Amino acid sequence: MTLRVGVVGGGQLARMMIAPAVELGIELRVLAESEGMAASLAATAVGDYRDTATVLAFARDVDVVTFDHEHVPQDVLGALVDAGVAVRPGPHALRFAQDKIEMRTRLAALGMPQPDWAAVTGRAELQSFLDDHGGRAVVKTPRGGYDGKGVRVVSAATEADDWFTALAEDARGGALLVEELVDFSRELAQQVARRPSGEVRAYPVVETVQKNGVCAEVVAPAPHQDARLQEVTARIGVGVAEGLDVVGMLAVELFETTDERVLVNELAMRPHNSGHWTQDGAVTGQFEQHLRAVLDLPLGSSDTAHDWSVMINILGGPLSDSLDARFAAAMAEHPAAKIHTYGKDPRPGRKVGHVTVSGGDLDDVAYQARAAAAFFQD
């Protein structure tokens, strides 16, 4: 009997599950937000993921439901569970990815290293946190942020007034998250895969470079590691996966501080941009691994397949020609570059693809990847 995985959300993460699903003989069914999305080839339904009836109907004919994003509301997730659908990761795990205050609270209970933080409900509490942390801090809306949205560095409590006003008008009410501004030397990411039966595999820790709040580049494994870095980050990743009962892929975004601590920044309970290098640079790509994990199949090796891999995101700028027109030039100059596209219309700042190059020499690999990706940028 063919195994069937239902993916809620039709973006590029669902799209990149298609290739391993075909090879493994898994039937992928996607509930897309609209026609013509990145994962349209596998879209068997189009509808609103916030509508319980829509998602329930979609889930009827699959063995497990998983996600392209973490935005499916808890009441919809709960209805799936009540109907006997296998939901992976489950609602009890996803709420930590959906609400950053819940995440911080839970990670604190688990003893995970993280920046100083507080949940603040008004200007006075925020100012108090600022006063205790050198007058500057990061304020985040607990819900709905991504790629730098919903994140603001403030040096006065008044700079969050609009968010407090919005919160007061939101029926859910609640607080803003404020975090210390971490003096980090670089950002890292730790991918972990975990299946319901408990098997867990940690990938090599990678270095991520953000530009304007968006992941621009990933170097795998993270270069210049001291002896204990991989051990520390893998322990954090596995600890978070187990402590939050995550099933599937988990990405833990980390700060490495100038005093050599590692602090948890953000979580993603799905394949993540910081793990795209695994498609070409690891024995088992994160999209295959996610499918294995949510189906409770044995996990694949998370070892690197090459000494070094560098992944560069392609952001759609104000293009005068189509993405396709750049292909031939990039391919001709960089025959070892692996080019991945998302089938999306280019728009400024939008992720429309990525390029990965792997090999034995980091300088050469990084040069090739950046040069190949540059063909697609303005």
Add this chain to the structure above:
Amino acid sequence: MTLRVGVVGGGQLARMMIAPAVELGIELRVLAESEGMAASLAATAVGDYRDTATVLAFARDVDVVTFDHEHVPQDVLGALVDAGVAVRPGPHALRFAQDKIEMRTRLAALGMPQPDWAAVTGRAELQSFLDDHGGRAVVKTPRGGYDGKGVRVVSAATEADDWFTALAEDARGGALLVEELVDFSRELAQQVARRPSGEVRAYPVVETVQKNGVCAEVVAPAPHQDARLQEVTARIGVGVAEGLDVVGMLAVELFETTDERVLVNELAMRPHNSGHWTQDGAVTGQFEQHLRAVLDLPLGSSDTAHDWSVMINILGGPLSDSLDARFAAAMAEHPAAKIHTYGKDPRPGRKVGHVTVSGGDLDDVAYQARAAAAFFQD
């Protein structure tokens, strides 16, 4: 504008083009022989590839037509060309893959090394060839053979009587191909990619092991190579690709003789079983390379991505349980094995998938690949 490739034939070769097509943003359209075939996910039409109107209608909305197999009749191919469709490889190349006597004649004209051969139209001519070659020879029907079908070792001319009778009844008439029984030490295969503009890339030569006329195992690169083997086989592969004006992937199956000559056995003008290892073991897999080549995009690197890769075919035996049931056991024991399935019902001797393992130690790689594949065999 999205590039569109139309593939005639819905088998596993078309299926394995889906993954690279999705990643490269190429729209793949498949004309399948029937519903539910291996490439059904990409099937946009179902119909008879021998029917000109069906194939013409399918070809109307694609940028180039290519093939899952070489069986599309010349009159259908000619109608496509007449209609202005880009057909790659073209009819003038495909006829050498469709008729083994035409192939032998053309290779002889190109000076390619091949077994002694003759086109024989009756018992007397065949007996004469036998008498000249030690009393035994290989007789082949020039058309329609594959995986050992249409091939017979004979030691008396009467053993081909039924084929001569069938030929006499065939409107096309014609001859049988007879070839010397080559005293080979092993079989090799040379993959070559070529695009219309002339760019050509040769893959590392591989060793193939046949069982009952069907490819069972491929070791890449071919072990125990003397200094000049790769040079010789690449020159043959490129020479055939250019001499026959092949576009796309070409596989040249070769005999390595006990006296260290290399002779051309068979040709395939498409991705080929002997090249499946490239999906996991080369920088550019043959299915991606075929798409690039037929679209006249620059070719990807044909370098190995690992020191060694071993591919084992999974043949569907008289199974008591489904293929899926074997997945978990194989995956659990061999986390580095790359498992590929074709979505076909298992039948005795039918290719239903393959397993590839790559790594630095050939003995270990071969052991892992064979052991993983064994989970799927009876």
